[in-house]
Amino acid sequence: MASMQKRLQKELLALQNDPPPGMTLNEKSVQNSITQWIVDMEGAPGTLYEGEKFQLLFKFSSRYPFDSPQVMFTGENIPVHPHVYSNGHICLSILTEDWSPALSVQSVCLSIISMLSSCKEKRRPPDNSFYVRTCNKNPKKTKWWYHEAAYHKEFSLLFKD
Numbered sequence: 001m002a003s004m005q006k007r008l009q010k011e012l013l014a015l016q017n018d019p020p021p022g023m024t025l026n027e028k029s030v031q032n033s034i035t036q037w038i039v040d041m042e043g044a045p046g047t048l049y050e051g052e053k054f055q056l057l058f059k060f061s062s063r064y065p066f067d068s069p070q071v072m073f074t075g076e077n078i079p080v081h082p083h084v085y086s087n088g089h090i091c092l093s094i095l096t097e098d099w100s101p102a103l104s105v106q107s108v109c110l111s112i113i114s115m116l117s118s119c120k121e122k123r124r125p126p127d128n129s130f131y132v133r134t135c136n137k138n139p140k141k142t143k144w145w146y147h148e149a150a151y152h153k154e155f156s157l158l159f160k161d
Contacts, residue, residue: 004064008034011105015039020109026055035060038074039109047117054079056112057088058105068099070140071108080122083115087132090115091125096140 012034015025022042029038037058043049055075061067073079073088083091094103094111125131 004060004062005034007065008060012037015105015109018106020106020113022113023109037105039105041109041112043079044113044117048119048122049079049116052079053077056109058108065101065103068095068103068140069105069108071095071112079116080124081116081119082121082123082125085125085128085131085135087135089131089135 012025012030015023015037016027019025022044024040026038026040029036037060039056039058041054041056043052043054054073054077057070057072057074059070061070071092072090073084078084078086078088085091090112092111092115094108
């Protein structure tokens with residue numbers, strides 16, 4: 001637990017002092033607990049999301065950084081994106097099987113910025129309605145299954161027991 005808190009303190013300072021472009025730590029979110037953060041995000045200039053405001057919720061377990069944080073969009077404005085469900089769950093491999101303790105909150109933020117910035121068309125995942133009706137509230141309980149298509153990444157999902 002002490003190593004997790006030490007790591008989170010270090011990452012918290014890094015996010016406060018040198019946030020990724022368009023990202024700001026919501027200071028109120030960390031006043032009561034270091035294990036739950038809200039990061040305010042603004043869509044990058046020149047992208048489909050330019051000027052739009054979003055919020056990311058980060059939840060850290062006692063096994064962080066060995067286990068990835070739970071990360072999802074929250075609040076009033078969930079981006080319409082092929083890898084973001086309308087309930088805020090994000091289909092991004094570094095949040096699940098591609099997580100490594102060498103990654104950080106900043107690297108997750110940069111990956112999400114990149115994911116949104118590279119989007120060519122605002123649309124929900126094809127299985128959005130089914131997924132939102134049947135999924136666990138914790139996106140880490142979803143087993144995402146990724147496979148490459150010719151010009152874009154399609155995905156389907158399997159549910160963990």
